[in-house]
Amino acid sequence: MSDHTLDLAVILGSVRDGRFGSVAAKWFADKAHQHGQFKVNLIDLAETPLPLELGSQPPEMAPLTEKLATADAFVVVTPEYNHSFPASIKSLVDWHFVEWRAKPIGFVSYGGIAGGSRAVEQLRLVFAEMHAVTVRDSVSFANYWELFDADGRLVEPEGPNGAAKILLDQLAWWGAALHDARLANPYTVND
């Protein structure tokens, strides 16, 4: 496989005021920088309007779309809202299609007792429809308010750091393999 530096888009999915998502996304983006195989791009969905009414793409969405298009891999940072993922993430998915295709996607989730895992399992179904490949391992913060201090630092970082490394290793493998495959043979199935 080529040694191309992979472009990793870390998507901060929660858009509400006072969100915890920014803590989780910044923590993971730092881990991805430190991993060494990625150029990391943090995408904050709160910065771009994602209208519910689908149609012609608003011009202000173009920079976001370009970031998705150039990404070799994605990590979606998601909370769990009513046993699913937030509408902001569904809207992002629905406004795009080819940008997800033949690329790997990983997850960082958080919430109460389930750690956001119900949101992640539902996102796997959605991304299958996009011809994306979700990787097996994820990072999950159950009862996250017990795990981070007031400065947004993990009280006991070893476990989450290890989980992040496993996720990033899987994204690096799939990211490189699919990058090379897309170059050699553009993915046009079902075009």
Ligand SMILES: Cc1cc2nc3c(=O)[nH]c(=O)nc-3n(C[C@H](O)[C@H](O)[C@H](O)COP(=O)(O)O)c2cc1C
């Ligand atoms: C509309 C709504 C629904 C929620 N439903 C769940 C849930 O089903 N499971 C859960 O673990 N937490 C749930 N929570 C609590 C969230 O895990 C918690 O508010 C978390 O901080 C949300 O992420 P955010 O701060 O990044 O938006 C819910 C929160 C909201 C606002």
